[in-house]
Every structure is written in C-alpha cells, then in structure tokens.
Amino acid sequence: MKIVSACLLGVKCNFEGNHSLNSALMADFVKGDLFPVCPEVLGGLSVPRSPSEIVAGDGLDVIEGKAKVVNSAGVDVTNNFLKGAYETLRIAQAIGAKEAFFAEKSPSCGSNLIFDGTFSNRLIQGNGVTTALLKKNGIKVISKKSTQKKSSPIV
C-alpha cells in the first residue's frame, strides 16, 4: 500500500478547488493499492484557499523551525502545514506505506521543485513540508505529474 496525493486521483482539493489527475494511477487505486491524502486539508486548510509558499528555505527547514509557510495574503500557515505533514506521516505508518506518489511543485507534496517564497512563479529545488517529513522517516517519495493537457498549478 502506498499513499498518494489526493489531487492526482482527481480529488478537487488544490488551492483553487481543482485537481491534477494522473490517469495512470487510477488502475493502482482501483486495485486498492493507493491511499489518498491531502496534507493541506488534513492540516485544517479550506478548499479553495489562498496559495502558500515556503519562505527562506524548504520543507526540512520548516520542520526544523528555520523557515515558515506563508499564504499570498501574508498569513502564516506554518502550523497548518506541520499538522498536515504529521497527520500524513501517522496515516502512512498506520497502513505500513513505504512509498508515496506525490504531486510536484506543492509546498506540501513537492519532491524536486517548490516555489521560491516570493509568489513570482519562480521554482527552486527542494522538498515540500510533508515530503521532507516522510523522507526523514524512511518513506520514499516519488514525484508524479498530472496527465491532463492543461492542469492547474499544484499548491
């Protein structure tokens, strides 16, 4: 059993109430091999919501208290992101997941690229908050992208 970003399975849980369907994952889901999670919703954030970015660091820095997550309205949402990350880890451990299929570019689920914290659409290398926590606890995170022709940015 693996965990998977819920938006990759077509759940409309991203910041603008949209999904990032990866149709190749549906067969695994139907077989019962995937457990969907949305860390930002688990952290208490609404759908839709203001987009958020990690400021002055990446997900590991947030976990270590060296960086924060702020939304586009300037509200500090670090605690929501931490709660979502720890809830996701709890679920992964409860179901014995050793791997996660996570959506790229998200400040929660990103595993190669995240936005740079300036809300200017610039990407940097780094992990999202949930990705960093899962990796720290020995869970492999595999990056997946939407297979839709036109997909929304994932946040």
Ligand code: SF4
């Ligand atoms: S990428 Fe964003 S919308 Fe998708 S599951 Fe992760 S936190 Fe939720």
